[in-house]
Amino acid sequence: MQRAHIQSFFDPATFTVTHVVSDPATRKAAVIDSVLDYDPKAGRSSHESADRVVAYVRESGLSVEWLLETHAHADHLSAAQYLRQQLGGRLGIGAHIREVQATFRKVFNALDMNEEGAEFDCLFEDGERFRVGELEVEVIHTPGHTPACLTYLIGGDAFVGDTLFMPDYGTARCDFPGGSAATLFRSIRKLLALPPHTRLHLCHDYPPEGREPAWECTVAEQRERNIHVHDGVTEAEFVAMRSARDKTLAMPTLLLPAVQVNARGGLFPPPEDNGVRYLKIPVDLL
Structure with a gap:
């Protein structure tokens, strides 16, 4: 079986990477972790980042079968609904999105938000397999950052x-x-137990000064050099480091709009009786 062709798009505003994965044999494709541009100061959305993906798909003669999310992101808004309008495709995410929806339905008192993942076409379970063209995709449940995080393994x-x-x-x-x-x-x-040559494609990069953005490395490189979890780091050491570090981090700029939209599968809340859609800010709650 041929290896997947991968074209990645880096969004410098959110440090997010969107991957278009296609099967060279059938020209079928999946878009993983798309970005909807959003200006939090103006409350205005736009499609410049997503349109780069649309242009690439059309110019390459690809047919989008899947719009995949690795999780409900807290640092950017998903463009899945816009891409579905432009390119088609089924929207998939991990089945544990139900837990995320239940949490944020309460946080935002979002009575319209479904708690059964109904906004998505497919809720993937750990170990499930599906195809992009002739490429087989294996779903690996990799929670910790959020309960619903997934890894998509394609060869x-x-x-x-x-x-x-x-x-x-x-x-x-x-x-x-x-x-x-x-x-x-x-x-x-679990991921670092994959074969050492396995290529890991990341959703974000926050490059230090002097390094260009990058979003691909191997299992072997991570095991040798990852500053937090290289071989030899114990679970207790990692938990202590991660917990201390997290206490110093500010909330992501787009957290509040992002989770409201992404837990709805990329949809904004329904319009109110004046025809306007609103995103909520809970005061003194988080």
Whole structure:
């Protein structure tokens, strides 16, 4: 079977990477972790980032079968609904999105928000397999950053979401609702048990000064050089480090709008009786 072709798009505003994965034999494709541009100061959304993906898909003669999310992101809004309008495709996420929806339905008193994942076309379970064209995709449940985090394994390529960052940046925070540093450590060790040459495709990069953004490395590189979880780091050591570090981190700029939209599968809340859609800010709650 041919290896997947991967084209990645980096969004500097949110440090997010969107991956378009296609099967060379059938020209079928999946879009993983798309970005909807959002200006929090103006409350205005736009499609510049998503339109780059649309243009690439059309120019390459691809047919989108899947719009995949590794989890309900807290640092950018998903463009899945816009991409579905433009390109088609079924929207998939991990089955544990139900837990995320139940949490944020209460946080935002969002009575319209479904708690059964109905906004998504497919809720993937750990170990489930599906196809993009002739490419087989294996779903690996990798919680810790959030309860619903997934990795999509396609041959020798793994799309890990926020579970891991580049080795010089480390790992994802675990202080969001349902997060757990111990759980994240175990998820990471599951990934690092993959063959050493497996390519890990990341959802974000926050490059230090002097390094260009990057979003691909191997299992071997992570095991050798990841500053948080290289070989030899114990679970207790990781939990202590991660917990202390998370206490120093500010909330992501787009957290409040992002989780309201992403837990709805990329949909904004329904319009109110004046025809306007509103995002909520809970005061003194978080």
